[in-house]
Amino acid sequence: MTGFFHETAFYGSDDDFLAIAVPFVEGGLRAGQPTLVACAEKNTALLRDALSDDAVTYLPGADQYARPAEAIASYRAIFGEHAEAGATRIHAIGDVPHPGFGVPWDWWGRYENAVNQAYAEFPLWGLCPYDTRITPPEVLTDVVRTHEYIATASGEHLPSPEFGDGLPLSAPVPDVLEQAPPQVCLVDPTPAAVREAVSAAIAGVRLSEDGAHDVVYAASEIVTNGLSHGVAPVRFRLWTDDSRVVVTVTDRGSGPADPLAGLMPTTATRSAGLGLWILHRTCDYVSMGRDEDGFTVRVSVGGHT
Template identity: 40%
Template structure:
């Protein structure tokens, strides 16, 4: 039996709330956690070290909560979806009747970019419907931008007005209707690319990227980027419309690569966030595979076609060693 506001609800009960100070954050989070634990439910917390330590200091038994402070949890939207899904499957197998989660997705207010996370907040309304999950997403109104707040209202069916009161979001959009934020261009894209390949093979794109990228971002990162560009180029050839254009920009420690075709792109609003099929041998896994890599990937739809943009940067210590 599910407890709390999600009692009698099937699937993912997804709500958002807002706070302006630590005291408000605790008022919205501590009862949510304590009530879940008292009901024998699993509780997963995905905040940074500071907020997690703040919660630990106020909880009766913090050891009963699964804290995930590893920034890798929110490395990419697709990986966060997959990681949480594995946790849900584990707890369901253990006989847990409801899982409560609370976390902080990346956005400029917490020092990271929001690109792609608007799609994540929309997608979890359907991709987690197989699980009895109660997700509470809290946003700090002192740091979050109006654009992010707009997305929150459009991606959460329920909005908290106080710790115990909620309302239906009148602006909520179903995932199939959700319009993600237009991704801003990368500054490097304003200049001429170092390489532009039109209707060339994925193998030629790989060779060009390896030649340009060597010594800029580190071997592991470059290898991830090469895999991503190769997969995106192959997808564009087989599923897109010609011409297929691969462009590569680079600085001493950054690489931006885009694969563009003149087709409309995948119709599925979840493309890249979850596998398109259950069988990895069937078509439809390419974009999801790219989103599992340790690179920044953005899907861009425009009037002239569909683009997969991939970006990689050397860590500060690594780039300084390479330049030295």
């Protein structure tokens, strides 16, 4: 078999998780194929206790990666090694971060959508289980739209009727700092003017040298993208507290159509490809999506997201 078989599962108890996960892992082992577990700590412990086969490879779960672009790069390298070694089917089960794990969902929701392309070249069967006890409803809605199949505790593998339905994923949530008026608000600014304004605004914020550089670069990059690819007016805003900076750029366009935008490097476009990927590898949080104001890119650096 070739290609990516992207499957999810929903469970409401530890027993249900094991009823889904153990047969999946054991099926890979019986087939003599690479079998990878990349779950969060709790589910990894459950599987270690339930499985005796030391042929299972335990990897850092996606929750161990601060950024989904890093997870994609790491997992692509691992899958590629197994494929080059002759694997005809790689079995991988892993938890995907969401607010139930204490992290924002937006870019991990985009991850779940993007990997349908990012992992398509590999002979991969990927299972992404979600605990309904801690997973918000909007996340579950996105999950059925981004996975082609749904596994059940009874052993069924059902096509997801909502996969690829063309509906947008849930809208990004504004940062708590945005509840206050912005400290900087510019309309159709030049990138140079943005860099100057940001440098002045963050002078009193406790950021590392790299963090300060990341904010200035990110602000300039997303304004450049808005001016080059968006629809005017392009509005830039900035908020800070004593240790964190949030910037947003909103235009009236629809944003990039490619689900991989920002999550994998590309030089296919003049500025919206490689630069956006750099943001996703350096900033603490990046969200992208449409709301009533238009298409917004939101970046947070420093403190806690």
